[in-house]
Amino acid sequence: MPNERLRGSIAGAGLTVERLAEIVGVDPKTAERWVSKDRIPRRAHRSATATILKADELYLWPGLLDDAREKSASLAEFVALYPHRGAVPLHLWSSLMTSAQDCIDILIYAGLFFTDGTPDIAKTLIRKGESGVRVRLILGDPDSEAVALRGAEEGVFGGVAARVRLSLTHLQDAMGCPGVEIRLQSATLYNSVFRFDETLLVNTHAYGAPASQSPVIHVQRVPGGRLFDHYLSSFDKVWSRSVPAMEKGTV
Known part of the structure; x- marks a missing residue:
């Protein structure tokens, strides 16, 4: 057929x-x-x-x-489902950041919990870049319609843009450093993506609710699986249309 x-x-x-x-x-x-x-x-x-x-x-x-093989591999990729972001063990974020040897890819609008909650995050990213880790961070453009719309949908209006600017302040010292790229984008953010080597944490989004109240999916890359590459492909598409934060002059 x-x-x-x-x-x-x-x-x-x-x-x-x-x-x-x-x-x-x-x-x-x-x-x-x-x-x-x-x-x-x-x-x-x-x-x-x-x-x-x-x-x-x-x-x-x-x-x-x-396809039984692909289903089996994708099931093997799945590690855990956390009912909301606060349920993710605090040590997991720091341990994944510390142990990353090859790449760190992060897609967020503001991610203030991460930038504000990671001690000396700029210095950490600088050290990672200097050690050969490829670091790519994408934040929402605080001047974009997409960020303004997300703020309105969550009922905080300019609050999302303000959080983006604060995160950029935390990251400022790492901008332009070897191995570290920080960009801005203005597309709709369907999920926040945190990739550390072969581990992925995906913070899902729900209309009208802040990301902190939405579930987080913990995925580990497995040959033949679909989930890890599916979300990584989304990251790459947004990366391709993003612009360096330093060029925007938002900080």
């Missing part, structure tokens, strides 16, 4: 199967089988195709829900 969802998404993106194959880097006959025979591509090709078509993998290939 052909995959009509994939066929329609390709057409909707203004592409042909042959052009999609060229972009993804597979043989056109392989891509044609994805459509005509509903073959499920390899994981890397699925991810690339979903990104190009701006669609979710599960929408394009519902059969993934029946």
